[in-house]
Amino acid sequence: MSSLIHNMADLRDSVQKQRPLVHNITNYVVMHYTANALLSLGASPVMAHAIEEVEEMTTLAQALVINIGTLSTPWVDAMLLAGRAANRLGKPIVLDPVGAGATQFRTRTALRLLDEVRVSVLRGNASEILALSGEQSQTRGVDSMDSASEAQSVAKRLAQKHGMVVAMTGAIDCVTDGSQTILVSNGHPLMGRITGSGCTASALVGAFCGIESGCLLATAAALVTFGIAGESAALSHPFPGNFSISLIDEIYQTNGQKIIARAKVSTENVAWR
Amino acid sequence: MSSLIHNMADLRDSVQKQRPLVHNITNYVVMHYTANALLSLGASPVMAHAIEEVEEMTTLAQALVINIGTLSTPWVDAMLLAGRAANRLGKPIVLDPVGAGATQFRTRTALRLLDEVRVSVLRGNASEILALSGEQSQTRGVDSMDSASEAQSVAKRLAQKHGMVVAMTGAIDCVTDGSQTILVSNGHPLMGRITGSGCTASALVGAFCGIESGCLLATAAALVTFGIAGESAALSHPFPGNFSISLIDEIYQTNGQKIIARAKVSTENVAWR
Amino acid sequence: MSSLIHNMADLRDSVQKQRPLVHNITNYVVMHYTANALLSLGASPVMAHAIEEVEEMTTLAQALVINIGTLSTPWVDAMLLAGRAANRLGKPIVLDPVGAGATQFRTRTALRLLDEVRVSVLRGNASEILALSGEQSQTRGVDSMDSASEAQSVAKRLAQKHGMVVAMTGAIDCVTDGSQTILVSNGHPLMGRITGSGCTASALVGAFCGIESGCLLATAAALVTFGIAGESAALSHPFPGNFSISLIDEIYQTNGQKIIARAKVSTENVAWR
Numbered sequence: 001m002s003s004l005i006h007n008m009a010d011l012r013d014s015v016q017k018q019r020p021l022v023h024n025i026t027n028y029v030v031m032h033y034t035a036n037a038l039l040s041l042g043a044s045p046v047m048a049h050a051i052e053e054v055e056e057m058t059t060l061a062q063a064l065v066i067n068i069g070t071l072s073t074p075w076v077d078a079m080l081l082a083g084r085a086a087n088r089l090g091k092p093i094v095l096d097p098v099g100a101g102a103t104q105f106r107t108r109t110a111l112r113l114l115d116e117v118r119v120s121v122l123r124g125n126a127s128e129i130l131a132l133s134g135e136q137s138q139t140r141g142v143d144s145m146d147s148a149s150e151a152q153s154v155a156k157r158l159a160q161k162h163g164m165v166v167a168m169t170g171a172i173d174c175v176t177d178g179s180q181t182i183l184v185s186n187g188h189p190l191m192g193r194i195t196g197s198g199c200t201a202s203a204l205v206g207a208f209c210g211i212e213s214g215c216l217l218a219t220a221a222a223l224v225t226f227g228i229a230g231e232s233a234a235l236s237h238p239f240p241g242n243f244s245i246s247l248i249d250e251i252y253q254t255n256g257q258k259i260i261a262r263a264k265v266s267t268e269n270v271a272w273r
Numbered sequence: 274m275s276s277l278i279h280n281m282a283d284l285r286d287s288v289q290k291q292r293p294l295v296h297n298i299t300n301y302v303v304m305h306y307t308a309n310a311l312l313s314l315g316a317s318p319v320m321a322h323a324i325e326e327v328e329e330m331t332t333l334a335q336a337l338v339i340n341i342g343t344l345s346t347p348w349v350d351a352m353l354l355a356g357r358a359a360n361r362l363g364k365p366i367v368l369d370p371v372g373a374g375a376t377q378f379r380t381r382t383a384l385r386l387l388d389e390v391r392v393s394v395l396r397g398n399a400s401e402i403l404a405l406s407g408e409q410s411q412t413r414g415v416d417s418m419d420s421a422s423e424a425q426s427v428a429k430r431l432a433q434k435h436g437m438v439v440a441m442t443g444a445i446d447c448v449t450d451g452s453q454t455i456l457v458s459n460g461h462p463l464m465g466r467i468t469g470s471g472c473t474a475s476a477l478v479g480a481f482c483g484i485e486s487g488c489l490l491a492t493a494a495a496l497v498t499f500g501i502a503g504e505s506a507a508l509s510h511p512f513p514g515n516f517s518i519s520l521i522d523e524i525y526q527t528n529g530q531k532i533i534a535r536a537k538v539s540t541e542n543v544a545w546r
Numbered sequence: 547m548s549s550l551i552h553n554m555a556d557l558r559d560s561v562q563k564q565r566p567l568v569h570n571i572t573n574y575v576v577m578h579y580t581a582n583a584l585l586s587l588g589a590s591p592v593m594a595h596a597i598e599e600v601e602e603m604t605t606l607a608q609a610l611v612i613n614i615g616t617l618s619t620p621w622v623d624a625m626l627l628a629g630r631a632a633n634r635l636g637k638p639i640v641l642d643p644v645g646a647g648a649t650q651f652r653t654r655t656a657l658r659l660l661d662e663v664r665v666s667v668l669r670g671n672a673s674e675i676l677a678l679s680g681e682q683s684q685t686r687g688v689d690s691m692d693s694a695s696e697a698q699s700v701a702k703r704l705a706q707k708h709g710m711v712v713a714m715t716g717a718i719d720c721v722t723d724g725s726q727t728i729l730v731s732n733g734h735p736l737m738g739r740i741t742g743s744g745c746t747a748s749a750l751v752g753a754f755c756g757i758e759s760g761c762l763l764a765t766a767a768a769l770v771t772f773g774i775a776g777e778s779a780a781l782s783h784p785f786p787g788n789f790s791i792s793l794i795d796e797i798y799q800t801n802g803q804k805i806i807a808r809a810k811v812s813t814e815n816v817a818w819r
C-alpha cells in the first residue's frame with residue numbers, strides 16, 4: 001500500500017511540473033469551474049468544441065475529456081471526431097456520462113461513445129454506471145442495489161467489457177480495470193452540494209492520465225487529490241459557496257506530501273501495492 | 274399576514290425536504306451560478322437544452338425554468354418543446370424574459386412563449402414586463418412611468434391577460450396574479466451589482482413552484498428567501514465578488530425560522546393573509 | 547507622465563459615472579466572470595450571439611468585444627455581423643484572438659475578423675499576436691523570440707498594418723498604436739493562474755473604449771486598473787480560488803485616486819505624457 005500511495009504522491013507532483021494540456025469538450029455549466037480547477041492543479045485547460053478544430057486541439061493536448069452534461073447533436077459530432085483523433089494518436093480519453101440513464105439521448109450518446117471510441121477512463125456515479133452497464137432492467141434501478149459491493153461488481157464487469165478503467169464515485173470511489181480495484185475514501189459530503197464536482201473530478205483525472213499511462217493509478221491519484229482538497233476546504237468552510245472557492249485553493253495546495261499523509265485507499269488484487 | 278409568512282416559512286423548509294428537480298433552459302452566463310443557488314436551496318438543478326431530450330427531462334422534473342438571456346433559434350425551439358411538454362404534464366413553468374424590449378428577437382420570443390405555452394410565473398424587471406405588456410408606445414418607456422404603482426398596474430393587467438403570476442422585481446418586488454398582490458421588500462442593492470441575480474431569482478421561483486401549486490405564494494416565498502439571503506450576505510461582504518459567493522452560503526442557511534423573523538411583505542386583496 | 551496617469555485616473559472614474567453598455571460575443575468559459583468584472587467596474591455587460599439580434603444589440607452598446615475562445619461557425623457569423631454593424635455606427639471593437647496560432651480555425655477566424663472588420667484594439671498574449679503578425683515561420687515560435695523588445699516590435703508593426711491599437715499582455719503589457727507605446731507593469735502572477743484573466747482584460751478594455759475614443763489611452767487605463775486590482779487581491783489572497791473572487795472586489799474598489807498612487811507605466815513617443 002505504501003508504494004501505491006507514494007506513486008500517487010509522485011504523480012500529483014509531476015502534474016505540477018509537466019503541466020499537461022487537457023482538451024475538454026464539456027458542459028456549459030462547469031466550464032469555468034473545471035478550467036480553474038485544472039489551473040490550480042498545475043495543468044493547462046483548453047475548451048474547444050467546433051468540428052473545425054477539435055482534432056487539431058486533441059493533437060496538441062496530452063488528454064481529452066469528454067463530458068455530455070449539456071450535449072446537443074453538433075457537440076456529439078465533435079466528441080466523436082476528437083475521440084477518434086485521440087485514439088489514432090494514442091492519447092487517453094476520459095468520458096463523463098453526465099445524466100446517462102436520465103434521458104435516452106444521454107444514455108444513447110454515452111453508449112455510442114463507448115462503442116465508437118476506445119475510452120481510457122469512464123468516470124460517473126453509480127446511477128450513470130449502471131445505466132451504461134446493460135444490467136439495468138425496467139424495474140431495478142440504482143436505488144434497489146443492495147450494497148456498494150453489488151454496484152462495484154457492475155463497475156468491474158463494465159470495465160472488463162470495454163477494456164477501460166471505470167471510476168464510480170460516491171462516498172467511496174471505486175476505481176477498477178475489471179481485475180484490479182482501488183477504493184478511495186477521501187472526500188467530503190459538501191462536494192455533493194456544489195455543481196460540477198463530478199465533472200471536476202473527471203477533468204482532474206484527465207490531467208493525471210495525461211502524464212501517466214497507467215490509468216488505474218492515475219485515476220485513483222486524481223480522486224485522492226481532489227478528495228483531500230475537499231476535506232481541507234470543508235474544515236474552515238461549512239457552506240457551499242465559499243467551500244467551492246476554497247476547494248480551488250486547496251487543489252492548488254495539495255502536493256505529494258499531503259497525499260502521503262492523508263490518502264485513504266484500499267485495494268483488491270493490486271500487484272504493485 | 275402572520276399566516277402568509279408562516280406559509281412561506283413552511284414552504285422554504287419543504288423545498289429542503291422534497292428536493293424538487295428543476296429543469297433549466299437558461300443562459301450561458303448564469304448556468305453555473307443558478308445551479309449552485311438551487312443546490313444551496315436544497316433543490317436539484319438540471320440543465321438540458323437539446324430538442325432530443327428536453328421533453329423527457331421535463332417529464333422527470335417538478336418545474337421548468339425558461340430563460341432567454343443568451344437565446345438562439347435552436348434554443349427557442351427547445352424552449353417551446355419543453356414548455357408544451359410541461360403544459361401537457363401539468364408542471365409549472367417560470368419564464369424569465371431577459372432583455373425583452375432590448376431587441377426585437379427577445380421581445381418576439383418572449384411574446385411567442387407567452388402565446389404558445391401556458392406560463393405559470395413571469396419573472397422580470399419593470400422594463401421587461403412593460404415591453405411584454407403591449408402598453409409600451411414608441412415614446413413612453415419604463416423610465417417615464419410616474420410611479421411604482423403605475424408599473425404595478427401594468428403587471429396586474431399582464432397577469433390577468435395571461436392567467437399567470439407576474440413577479441416584477443426591483444427595490445420592491447411585486448408578485449401578482451392580477452387580483453391578489455404580494456409586495457416583497459427584502460433584498461439588497463448589491464444584488465444588482467452581480468450578474469444573474471434576476472435569473473437566480475427565477476430559478477429559485479421554479480424550485481418553490483415545483484412543490485407548491487399556489488404560484489402566488491410560492492413565488493413570493495422564493496423572493497423573500499432570496500432577499501433575506503442577500504441581506505445577510507451584504508452584512509459582512511460589502512463588495513460584489515465575495516458578496517456573490519456568500520449569497521450562495523446564505524441561501525443554504527435561510528430557513529423557515531429566518532423567514533418568520535425577517536420577511537418584509539405587504540399584501541393587497543390576499544384572502545389568506 | 548503625470549498628465550498621462552491623471553488622464554487614466556479620470557477615465558476610470560468616468561466609466562463608473564457613465565456606465566457604458568458593453569456587448570460581448572465571448573466564450574462560454576468566461577462569460578459569468580467577465581460579466582461580473584464589468585459590473586464591478588461600473589459598466590453594464592450584455593452577452594448576445596444570435597445573428598437575429600447582434601446588430602441591434604451593438605446599436606444599443608457603447609462598445610463591442612469579440613472573443614473567439616470557444617468559437618464555432620454560427621458564432622463567427624454573428625461576430626462578423628456585429629463587427630460590421632459596429633463599424634457602420636462608429637463604435638469601438640475589441641478583438642481577443644484566444645488561441646490564435648493553436649489551431650488553424652482560430653488563426654483563420656482572427657485574421658478574417660481583422661480583414662473584414664475595422665478592429666479598434668487587438669488584445670492578446672505574445673503567442674497570439676505573433677500568430678496574427680504573419681511574421682511567424684514554421685521554425686520560429688514565440689519562445690524563440692530573443693527578447694520582449696522583439697515581441698513589441700512585432701506588435702507595433704501589426705498595429706500599423708491594421709491601423710489599430712495592439713495590447714500585448716504579459717508580465718509587462720505593451721499597448722501600442724504603432725508609433726506611440728505605453729508599457730504597463732501593473733499586475734500579479736496569480737492572474738495567470740485563473741482562467742479568463744486575459745478575456746477579462748479585453749472586456750474591461752471594451753468598457754474604457756466605450757467612453758473614450760482615444761483607444762491607446764483607454765486600453766492602457768483598463769490594463770492599469772485591472773493590474774492594480776490584481777495586485778491588491780494578491781496581497782491577502784495567495785491562492786487562485788479566493789484570489790479570483792477578491793479580484794472582482796478589487797476592481798469595484800479601484801478608483802482614480804488609486805491609479806494615481808499606483809500606476810506603473812512608461813511610454814515611448816507619447817506626446818501628451
